[in-house]
Amino acid sequence: xxxxxxxxxxxxxxxxxxxxxxxxxxRALATGAAIFAVAILVIVIYSIAQRGASQLxxxxxxxxxxxxxxxxxxxxxxxxxxSGLIVAVATAMALPLGVLIAIYLxxxxxxxxxxxxxxxxxxxxxxxxxxxxxxxxxxxVLSSGExxxxxxxxxxxxxxxLIARNTAESLTLxxxxxxxxxxxxxxxxxxxxxxxxxxxxLSGILTGTVLxxxxxxxxxxxxxLTTSLFNPNATSFNIFGTSLPNIPxxxxxxxxxxxxxxxxxxxxAALVLMAFILVGSLSARAMLARSRRMMSR
Amino acid sequence: xxxxSPTRSPESNMDxxxxxxxxxxxxxxxxxxxxQQSVSIETREVVFDLKDINVYxxxxxxxxxxxMQIYKNVITAMIGPSGCGKSTFxxxxxxxxxxxxxxxxxxxALYHGNDIYASSVxxxxxxxxxxxxxxxxxxxxxxxxxxxxxxxxxxxxxSGLDERVEQALRGAALWDExxxxxxxxxxxxxxxxxxxxxxxxxxxIEPDVLLLDEPASALDPIATASIEELMHQLKRDYxxxxxTHNMQQAARVAERTAFFSLExxxxxxxxxxxxxDDTTKIFTRPSDKRTEDYVTGRFG
Numbered sequence: 001x002x003x004x005x006x007x008x009x010x011x012x013x014x015x016x017x018x019x020x021x022x023x024x025x026x027r028a029l030a031t032g033a034a035i036f037a038v039a040i041l042v043i044v045i046y047s048i049a050q051r052g053a054s055q056l057x058x059x060x061x062x063x064x065x066x067x068x069x070x071x072x073x074x075x076x077x078x079x080x081x082x083s084g085l086i087v088a089v090a091t092a093m094a095l096p097l098g099v100l101i102a103i104y105l106x107x108x109x110x111x112x113x114x115x116x117x118x119x120x121x122x123x124x125x126x127x128x129x130x131x132x133x134x135x136x137x138x139x140x141v142l143s144s145g146e147x148x149x150x151x152x153x154x155x156x157x158x159x160x161x162l163i164a165r166n167t168a169e170s171l172t173l174x175x176x177x178x179x180x181x182x183x184x185x186x187x188x189x190x191x192x193x194x195x196x197x198x199x200x201x202l203s204g205i206l207t208g209t210v211l212x213x214x215x216x217x218x219x220x221x222x223x224x225l226t227t228s229l230f231n232p233n234a235t236s237f238n239i240f241g242t243s244l245p246n247i248p249x250x251x252x253x254x255x256x257x258x259x260x261x262x263x264x265x266x267x268x269a270a271l272v273l274m275a276f277i278l279v280g281s282l283s284a285r286a287m288l289a290r291s292r293r294m295m296s297r
Numbered sequence: 298x299x300x301x302s303p304t305r306s307p308e309s310n311m312d313x314x315x316x317x318x319x320x321x322x323x324x325x326x327x328x329x330x331x332x333q334q335s336v337s338i339e340t341r342e343v344v345f346d347l348k349d350i351n352v353y354x355x356x357x358x359x360x361x362x363x364x365m366q367i368y369k370n371v372i373t374a375m376i377g378p379s380g381c382g383k384s385t386f387x388x389x390x391x392x393x394x395x396x397x398x399x400x401x402x403x404x405x406a407l408y409h410g411n412d413i414y415a416s417s418v419x420x421x422x423x424x425x426x427x428x429x430x431x432x433x434x435x436x437x438x439x440x441x442x443x444x445x446x447x448x449x450x451x452x453x454x455x456s457g458l459d460e461r462v463e464q465a466l467r468g469a470a471l472w473d474e475x476x477x478x479x480x481x482x483x484x485x486x487x488x489x490x491x492x493x494x495x496x497x498x499x500x501x502i503e504p505d506v507l508l509l510d511e512p513a514s515a516l517d518p519i520a521t522a523s524i525e526e527l528m529h530q531l532k533r534d535y536x537x538x539x540x541t542h543n544m545q546q547a548a549r550v551a552e553r554t555a556f557f558s559l560e561x562x563x564x565x566x567x568x569x570x571x572x573x574d575d576t577t578k579i580f581t582r583p584s585d586k587r588t589e590d591y592v593t594g595r596f597g
Contacts, residue, residue, distance in 0.1 A: 110398075177435035181495065184393060185448040185502060186425020195447060200438050 055268025082244030090155035098163030133222035148244035154222035166208020210284035341368035355399035374551030382568025391427035428499035434491035436483035469497035489520025
């Protein structure tokens with residue numbers, strides 16, 4: 001160290017040259033990894049869009065499949081309806097419960113109570129979806145058979161921790177000042193929550209919900225165990241009585257069954273599902289960005 | 298409330314208040330404070346009768362042995378250095394400290410003869426009667442109208458809501474500035490307007506007492522002057538308690554002033570009430586050396 005001549009020209013000395021090389025290498029690796037992530041997304045979207053686009057037509061979205069011994073034709077209308085129903089019912093169950101859990105965590109619990117609940121939500125979030133599927137299979141399907149509702153139930157378990165955690169996150173962002181202001185007006189805790197805290201965090205809650213919906217809409221394993229035995233050629237709205245056709249299982253069945261037409265339909269269904277989820281996620285991001293701007297004002 | 302002049306704007310009273318502020322020098326007596334002495338304080342009705350109040354956070358004693366009476370339709374100021382417990386004390390009066398973990402209060406805190414900390418007392422009801430305005434203006438992210446109308450609506454004061462909102466905004470000297478944009482977001486108002494909106498929001502539910510916790514410390518001098526002016530009008534209808542670290546402000550607005558200080562012994566810092574008297578006396582003939590040091594600027 002002391003060997004440096006402080007009056008010499010300010011070019012790299014000692015091991016600085018080597019450190020600079022390490023610096024450049026690591027920076028390049030990190031940049032490369034980031035680009036890689038984007039590239040994977042682009043490749044997946046591109047390959048699915050390329051193979052699925054030829055299938056896309058009005059008929060594909062509005063007609064039921066026509067299965068014969070020789071293969072499949074028609075569209076995936078019944079699966080779109082089924083997926084929509086299953087996810088809607090799952091959301092109707094998971095959203096109120098998830099928001100209530102979040103309200104408990106941020107508004108009513110003590111830190112000692114909140115920590116284990118947060119941990120439980122994180123563990124629930126990490127449960128493999130097939131495990132949740134097996135659980136619901138044992139709970140509902142063994143006794144009352146496969147129904148769309150059993151699928152909804154499984155999906156709502158998957159959505160619950162996502163909604164609860166995201167909502168809790170956005171409730172935490174609401175300034176304490178606002179709660180104080182409301183309490184100082186003689187307003188109870190619960191009215192403060194519904195009248196001030198929730199409205200302030202609404203777009204954050206919506207974002208979390210949309211992301212949870214996007215996640216649930218693509219889940220296949222739980223649906224395989226709960227709502228897979230359906231008439232592939234008919235539309236059903238009877239979510240509590242029968243299994244409902246749905247997009248993830250269509251993709252699974254069609255791609256497994258072989259035959260060029262089936263394969264093509266599988267790609268088409270994959271493209272439809274992906275488009276729904278991408279649009280949902282992107283609009284959720286846009287909402288989140290908007291809510292952040294509103295909060296920081 | 299109805300007799301308050303609605304034509305007041307911050308611009309019109311800013312000059313007076315500013316020059317008044319500048320004119321106040323070492324003996325900090327505002328002309329108003331002297332005029333207020335015409336009614337003897339002993340004849341006033343007692344709103345808060347506080348005896349030997351101790352406040353603990355966990356095991357730490359934050360405030361020790363405060364005994365004082367706060368009178369009706371009087372502005373009472375709490376002054377003192379940072380950390381002396383004056384905010385803690387005022388927030389204890391409407392149980393805003395309840396949510397702080399480890400908070401505990403001992404002593405006798407009577408409000409119109411009722412113990413604020415009795416087990417049968419509902420803290421929500423306490424706050425409904427004893428309102429509070431905070432240091433940082435904290436309007437709800439709602440429209441100006443809804444900021445004022447929200448609490449009355451929940452508390453069941455639904456009839457004549459429009460008139461109530463107008464009265465409250467007039468009472469807070471804000472009506473003329475916002476009457477044409479009641480439906481717009483309150484977040485678009487200036488800091489001083491937001492603080493007056495917070496005051497309007499508080500008086501819309503017709504409380505008995507207004508606690509103001511450094512209400513002007515986040516505001517510029519012009520907005521501060523309008524808040525102080527407003528306080529003089531509000532004391533006709535309300536009992537006001539203001540926490541301030543600005544001695545001139547206490548001298549300008551308050552008839553009674555309490556000086557809190559910080560005692561340090563064995564590494565523990567505890568707030569104490571040093572002296573509580575007429576504002577004029579506190580600033581001209583304080584009976585305690587610590588008060589004198591503080592108001593003359595030798596300390597703090």
